[in-house]
Each structure stands twice: as structure tokens, then as C-alpha cells.
Amino acid sequence: MRCLAVCQSELVIRMLDEILMPGFDVEFVVESRALARRLHDSGTTVRCADPKRTDAYLKADLTPGTAVIIEDSSRRSIRRIVSAVRDAGGTLIYVLGMGVTAAREREDALKGEFPELNYLTMTELFGTTLQTELARSLTRLKVQQYQRYFADADRVLILLHNDPDPDALASGLALRTVLRRTRQTAIIGAVKGVTRPENLRMQALLDIHVEPIDAAALASFERVAMVDVQPHYFEGLTDRADLVIDHHPEQTGYLAVFHDIRANYGSTSTILTEHLRAVDANISERTATALLYAIKSDTAFFNRGANRADVDAFSYLYPLAHPTLIRKMEGADITMERLDYVVKAKQNGHLSEEVYCAYLGRAPREDFVPYVADFYLQMESVRWTVVAAVVADAMVICVRNLGFSRHAGDFVRKYFGEIGNAGGHRSMAKAVVPLAAFRQKFGSLQADEITDRLHDLMHHYLHQQQPDRDRRLTRA
Numbered sequence: 001m002r003c004l005a006v007c008q009s010e011l012v013i014r015m016l017d018e019i020l021m022p023g024f025d026v027e028f029v030v031e032s033r034a035l036a037r038r039l040h041d042s043g044t045t046v047r048c049a050d051p052k053r054t055d056a057y058l059k060a061d062l063t064p065g066t067a068v069i070i071e072d073s074s075r076r077s078i079r080r081i082v083s084a085v086r087d088a089g090g091t092l093i094y095v096l097g098m099g100v101t102a103a104r105e106r107e108d109a110l111k112g113e114f115p116e117l118n119y120l121t122m123t124e125l126f127g128t129t130l131q132t133e134l135a136r137s138l139t140r141l142k143v144q145q146y147q148r149y150f151a152d153a154d155r156v157l158i159l160l161h162n163d164p165d166p167d168a169l170a171s172g173l174a175l176r177t178v179l180r181r182t183r184q185t186a187i188i189g190a191v192k193g194v195t196r197p198e199n200l201r202m203q204a205l206l207d208i209h210v211e212p213i214d215a216a217a218l219a220s221f222e223r224v225a226m227v228d229v230q231p232h233y234f235e236g237l238t239d240r241a242d243l244v245i246d247h248h249p250e251q252t253g254y255l256a257v258f259h260d261i262r263a264n265y266g267s268t269s270t271i272l273t274e275h276l277r278a279v280d281a282n283i284s285e286r287t288a289t290a291l292l293y294a295i296k297s298d299t300a301f302f303n304r305g306a307n308r309a310d311v312d313a314f315s316y317l318y319p320l321a322h323p324t325l326i327r328k329m330e331g332a333d334i335t336m337e338r339l340d341y342v343v344k345a346k347q348n349g350h351l352s353e354e355v356y357c358a359y360l361g362r363a364p365r366e367d368f369v370p371y372v373a374d375f376y377l378q379m380e381s382v383r384w385t386v387v388a389a390v391v392a393d394a395m396v397i398c399v400r401n402l403g404f405s406r407h408a409g410d411f412v413r414k415y416f417g418e419i420g421n422a423g424g425h426r427s428m429a430k431a432v433v434p435l436a437a438f439r440q441k442f443g444s445l446q447a448d449e450i451t452d453r454l455h456d457l458m459h460h461y462l463h464q465q466q467p468d469r470d471r472r473l474t475r476a
């Protein structure tokens with residue numbers, strides 16, 4: 001592609017020349033003879049002419065397909081230059097704001113006159129790259145610090161939350177790579193192991209061993225790291241860790257020597273991908289596959305609380321991962337017994353005002369509840385799902401929404417926080433309430449009464465006055 005660049009400062013010219021050189025046939029139009037000579041001598045294609053005159057561009061063989069870049073340093077008569085380019089037949093016009101104050105106003109004024117023109121500022125062009133670089137150096141510093149802190153330890157534990165999900169498993173693998181350790185020198189462990197079928201499948205396909213951990217085992221490790229979870233979760237077991245990496249909201253009341261908590265990230269695997277990249281670690285196909293699958297699953301393929309960093313990590317990992325393995329892991333979440341609970345929900349649940357509620361009765365495992373909640377959220381005209389079941393001696397309630405309405409975590413905290421464990425993100429949340437406490441608050445209800453009650457609570461929540469903070473977040 002041909003490109004004509006109308007610039008008067010040498011720095012901008014040299015920079016553009018370097019950037020455009022490989023793909024573009026670029027010629028510069030400069031006003032100063034001395035500058036033109038200097039550029040010519042160093043091998044740059046340059047034409048000396050008055051940029052405010054149409055014939056400068058006619059002589060340069062400007063066609064409608066030529067990209068014209070005009071430097072705007074706020075001094076020159078930019079309007080006359082743009083006019084001259086247009087009169088010569090130029091249509092692809094890019095104005096480059098270099099150190100211009102009030103660039104937006106300048107852009108608006110120019111566009112008022114020349115609507116088809118594109119205005120790019122220096123901030124837009126370099127800002128993101130520079131910020132990413134700076135953030136990466138900060139991450140590098142942090143990673144190098146904890147690498148040193150863990151380096152001489154004999155036995156290291158990477159502790160995951162109960163019933164580890166793909167994000168926890170992948171983060172465990174990734175941290176082991178960051179720490180430059182093997183499965184013998186860094187144990188991935190959990191107090192309660194994996195139960196969900198698709199996670200068992202991931203564990204088997206990627207050969208991830210999760211060691212059962214109790215209080216005695218925990219005490220035998222020299223260093224303990226936690227990923228996708230924070231120490232407060234292990235109430236009674238421990239209140240400290242040497243390293244905590246997590247994307248859940250930051251909690252207080254524990255000690256951590258190092259921590260990296262980013263509640264605005266869609267997955268802990270995204271944070272770990274940044275750690276790996278910051279120290280140029282070698283990412284194996286297995287680890288990349290685990291991380292990619294984890295980002296996909298924790299963000300429900302970018303439908304749930306994902307940000308730019310998640311997308312960046314995803315595109316970085318994509319070529320490193322094993323696509324067939326990912327497909328195999330994904331197919332694993334539909335099982336006959338789960339479909340039984342989908343059918344139960346169909347029989348017992350109902351939809352009103354875009355909220356689907358269902359009480360499933362007794363379930364042998366907890367994972368049926370979030371599975372059914374996710375399943376019905378896919379349905380057209382459903383914006384919220386509230387699904388409950390009795391597992392062991394507790395009422396488990398899972399809440400899902402499409403992410404742009406009110407806060408699922410606030411909902412469960414409001415109605416179940418006082419009688420059980422309740423919390424979560426904006427679009428997914430869970431409450432686990434001892435059955436006795438549930439009955440004490442809501443009475444002994446029949447199955448269909450429980451469904452109705454969940455509906456009532458959700459409608460009550462959705463119709464009450466929203467505090468300002470909530471309204472602002474909803475719009476954002």
C-alpha cells in the first residue's frame with residue numbers, strides 16, 4: 001500500500017519510517033529544504049514541497065487509495081493542508097495528534113469540517129503498549145521476589161479450594177512452572193478433592209494429581225501457596241500463607257507474605273498467565289491447555305466477569321494449547337445423571353419475569369445445582385436462575401444471571417448470609433445453609449413452596465430501590 005506522510009518534525013518522520021517501512025511504500029512531504037536533504041541522505045524517500053498547496057500532492061501521484069498521514073503539532077495550518085489533500089483527490093486521511101493539547105476538541109473541530117477524516121493521538125497509539133510494558137515489569141518484580149522466597153524450600157504445597165475447578169487446577173500447574181518445580185517438589189493439594197465429572201475428566205486427561213491435605217499434612221510443608229482461594233476459606237485450619245494468588249474479592253484477617261489479588265479478572269489463570277509471561281517462562285502444551293480451558297470455563301467463554309486481560313491471556317495461550325484435548329474436556333459436562341436433574345427442574349421449576357427458579361429436592365452431590373442453574377440460564381427469556389437442592393444436611397442455593405443486572409453475590413448475602421455461608425460474584429453466587437437454620441427462618445416448606453419462596457425473594461430483591469453504587473455499576 002502506498003502512503004504519503006506530511007510531517008515536519010524529524011522525530012515523527014524517523015519513527016513513522018521505521019513503523020511503516022516493512023509493509024508500506026512510504027513517501028514524506030516536508031517543507032524545510034535542510035530537513036529534506038538530511039532525510040534524503042539517510043535513505044528516506046522524501047519530497048520537499050509546500051504542504052498547503054494542492055499541486056504538491058498532484059505531483060506525488062496521490063490516488064484515492066493512498067493513505068495520507070498528516071502530523072498535527074497544533075502550530076501549522078492543519079485545515080489548509082487537509083483541504084489541499086482533498087482537492088488533490090485524497091480520501092484516506094489520518095491526522096496524527098503529536099503533543100496536541102485538548103486533542104478531543106481539536107478532533108471535533110476538524111471532523112466538523114472534514115467528517116471522513118480519522119484522528120489519532122499519540123496517547124492512543126502508544127498508551128496501551130506502554131502501560132502493558134510497565135505493568136509487566138511490576139509483575140516481573142513481584143514474581144522474582146516470591147520465586148526467591150520459595151527457591152530454597154524443601155517441600156512446597158500449592159493449596160486449592162475444595163472440589164477444585166479447572167481454574168484452580170490450571171493455576172496450580174502454572175504456579176509450579178513459575179516456581180520451577182516438579183510434581184515431587186511442589187505438591188498440588190486440596191482438603192476435599194475433585195468431584196465434578198468434567199473436572200475429573202480434565203484431571204485425567206492432563207494427568208494432574210491432587211493430594212488430599214489435612215491439618216497434619218499442612219504443617220509438614222515449609223512453604224504454602226494458595227491459588228484461586230484465600231486463607232480465610234480454610235477457617236480453623238490456617239490463617240496464613242506464603243503466597244496468595246486469587247481473583248475473588250480481597251478478604252481480610254489473614255497473613256500472606258506475598259499476594260496478588262485482582263478481583264476484576266475473570267480467572268486466576270489469567271493472573272498466572274501474566275506471571276509466566278513476565279518472567280519468560282517456558283509454557284508446556286499441557287499447562288497452556290489447562291490455562292486456556294480454565295479461562296474459558298471460569299468466564300463462561302467471556303460471558304461472565306471477563307476483562308481485556310482475560311482476552312489477552314487467551315489469545316497468547318491459544319497457539320500453545322492442544323485443541324483436541326480442550327474439545328474432549330468440554331464434552332464431559334453432560335452426563336445422564338445431570339440430565340435427570342435438568343428434567344427435575346423442568347417438572348418442579350417455573351419462570352416468571354425472566355427469573356427461573358427450581359427446587360430439586362435431595363441431590364447426592366453439590367455440582368448438580370450449579371449445572372442446572374447454568375443450563376437454564378441459556379434459555380431465551382431467562383435472565384436469572386435460582387436453583388436449590390438439599391445436599392447432605394444443607395440447603396445449597398446457586399444463583400446465576402447474565403451479568404448486566406444486579407449483583408448475585410449481594411442477593412445471597414442479603415437473604416442467606418446470616419444463617420449460612422453466602423457469597424460470590426456479580427453474575428454467579430452460592431449459599432450453603434444448614435437445613436435446621438433454613439427451616440428456622442423460612443419454616444418447614446413443601447417442595448413447590450420452596451420454589452415459590454425463592455421466586456418471592458428474588459422478586460423482592462429485584463424490585464427494591466437500588467443504591468447509587470449498584471445503579472452506576474449496572475449502567476457501566
Ligand SMILES: [Mn+2]
Nearest residue numbers: 167228268298
Ligand atoms: Mn476462579
